[in-house]
Amino acid sequence: MPNDDQLPPSTPLPPMSLAGVRVLDLSRVLAGPWCTQTLADLGADVVKVERPGNGDDTRSWGPPYLKDDQGADTAEAAYYLGANRNKRSIAIDIANPAGQDLIRRFARGADVLVENFKVGDLARYGLDAATLMAENPGLVVCSITGFGQTGPYRERAGYDYAVQGLGGLMSVTGERDDLPGGGPQKVGVAVADLFTGLYSAVAILAALRHRDATGQGQRIDMALLDTQIAMLANLGANYLCTGRAPGRMGNAHQNIVPYQTFEASDGYLILAVGNDGQFAKFCEIAGRPDWAQDPRFARNADRVRHRDLLVPQIAAVLKTRPRQDWLGQFEAAHVPCGAINDLAEAFADPQVQSRDMTVAMPHPLTEQLRLVASPLKLSVTPVAYRRAPPLLGEHTRELLAEIGCDAQQIDTLLHEGVVG
Structure with a gap:
């Protein structure tokens, strides 16, 4: 054995902006997971809570699915993989009182909780913001819904496609009505979800800065419809200045020619x-x-x-x-x-490649999982790719041990179906 002074020096990991921040992620599908993946990329420890058996809905939103090293489809949909790296997964039955107790225990040690349940649903389980913040006054609770916690639509389920229509985006997207192919058209990616995820991350960072200065947590009420209205940007300003609703312009610009x-x-x-x-x-x-x-x-x-x-x-x-x-x-x-460009041409573009906009990560089901990289380029605290998108319940035992459960208690919880 060589002496310690003969061992090659270890390479220290670069500092991360959100190192030490614990995020309890009760969200699923896209807006919430996009928010928490952004936080995770910046160094937060994100604990993704999923339903035993099925997990996040997007795990099954395929094809395409991840292929294993033999080229066979796995159960991991590409959709899910694109929004859940750098997280740890635990499967908890939130309808079970013992499962609710586990979530409260995690929340007591968390800095942030992100959830996208329907308005009032978490209160049925004793997991609403008021209850959790009574035990952890510094907790930042970010609720993401289609229409927010107030207003006549607050109890409606919210989906990106419907919000693109309701919020006016489809009225300005697509070919002009007087030309062939004119008519309502959605954007090719779920922009209301993605923008809401990013706005939520911004709000969380602002709330954490306030919490660090005062010790006071707060609630964040994020809505897809609010975000959709805000992201109309210059088109919304055009309407408010003139009283005239802009229409579809195809590939042309409302305010600039050519x-x-x-x-x-x-x-x-x-x-x-x-x-x-x-x-x-x-x-x-x-x-x-x-x-x-x-x-x-x-x-x-x-x-x-x-x-x-x-x-x-x-x-x-x-x-x-x-x-x-x-x-x-x-x-x-x-x-x-x-x-x-199509996507093949875009990813092959030398500028995209020089900016390292893809990343390869080892995954339990394949030696190399390719993902779209983060666009955040920080000079001192860069993004780090620490964990592949987790398998369902991959970290259940590890995370239960961190909140004080011993091996026998963990076995009992698994046997009773409280966790998976």
């Missing part, structure tokens, strides 16, 4: 001219410097008013040459533009 897709001779490209200087550069490349001098087109406000006259002329010019010719010239002149 800012949309155009067809080149061999495919589509994006042109995103954001100011008048960029428009003048574009006009030079397009061989139409006169457009930049035309009082109908010289300023963005004029281009917006005369888009139906200008856009067809731009389309005719851009269709005369291949898209790579255009993109090369536009990029050299700093005229904002871009290709339109």
